[in-house]
Amino acid sequence: MDERKKILIFIVSYNSESFIQDVLLRIPDCVWNNDRYISELLIIDDQSSDNTLHRVKEYINSHPDLKIKFFYNPVNQGYGGNQKLGYHYAIKYGFDIVVLLHGDGQYDPKLLDEIIRPIINGEADVVIGSRMVNRLDALKGGMPIYKWIGNQVLTVTQNLLLRSNLSEFHSGYRAYRTQSLEKVPFEFNSNYFDFDTEILIQMIDTSQRIQEIPIPTYYGKEICYVNGLKYGYLILLATLRSRIVNLNLLYD
């Protein structure tokens, strides 16, 4: 019997025709051929209107040896809604770890092995690829100054409220131990971009071990679908609400 851990590399994709093949090609060989784990790739496209599907098909057809699943949402589920499907899949099919990766190339697939490792080693339940371990590096990597300031303000506020010590809450490059996902009711979270914060709050509240690894910041030609003000408002609301509920002042 194969004792190796089962890893699901889960790519959320939306209108990423210019980036998706590059993301897939940059997944290192060691992720596909590894003594400690076996990998499967799941791409869930959230009703892209560009040629993302063709790009994915081309890649799958040219790599018949790799274990790749492609799903397509006929109705757009949103960034958070799409993640719910991937995590549900990971739980349903008995994966040990699921890694979230973006189809728009914002996060480097070459770090996949690094982000998985702390969970494989039993040192963490959640690993976040953080662009803010060395804060100024994010600016050097092209993060717009207004986003950098917003990220800092939100992170400091969230750390204070949640009594945590994370360098950022807003990275979408994460690995979760599937057993940890089973412990939190992520299916009730937002379908929007604040899903990432909500699930992190749930992980903190259930005392899951969270580790950060530094990742480079990359801002290229990808289109950002996040409305900054709405995102900030929802993040603060979710964080405040969770603390008020924790104080038993509000039921949720």
Place this chain on the structure above:
Amino acid sequence: MTVLDIGCGPGYMAEELHKRGINVISIDRCITQMTRQFSSEVIETEIETCNFPSLNVAPDRIFLLDIIEHLNNPEGLLLQIRKTFANQEVPQLIITSGNIGFFIVRFGLLLGQFNYGKKGILDKDHHRLFTFGSMKRLLHIAGYTIKEVKGIPAPFPLAIGNNIISRFLLFVNCLLIRIWPGLFAYQMGFVAVPKPMIEHLLGRAANTGEKILKET
């Protein structure tokens, strides 16, 4: 059209619907003679422990009229309903409940008065109380899309008789509800539609993805 009336009570709704030629399936822990008379099917069971999938019904509308405030776990019931019916021809849920934010209740609290009574918003059988905000949150978290929200005035004709005063009060109440429903609505009415469950969405995404890959 078929209506599933959960927590049907004495059977007034079944009678009204029957008069309009609507098929009614009534569920409650105690079924009255009147309900039996006007329903096409009756199910006598505890609502919170009802095994909805085993009912094998496909309603067009689901009524939860003044019932969720009597339950210990309305979240659980809403989730059960969603699990059972969201993946079929999606039925509309019509849900009503008292508004704990009604100005009389708020005013009473301001004066240090809060107690349960025989009838009304603070009926002694009410376990869970909601405002417009908390009801919206309840439906949102349970996975429903809210289609319509309405404020319902206080039943003045029932309280003081159907006369010119009660009709005037009703008129004023309706006007005030337009200005501030959270404060002046005696009851709340919501129309909501359950969203498909994740399992269903995942299956649909998998099938669609497979079809796309097979296309040449």
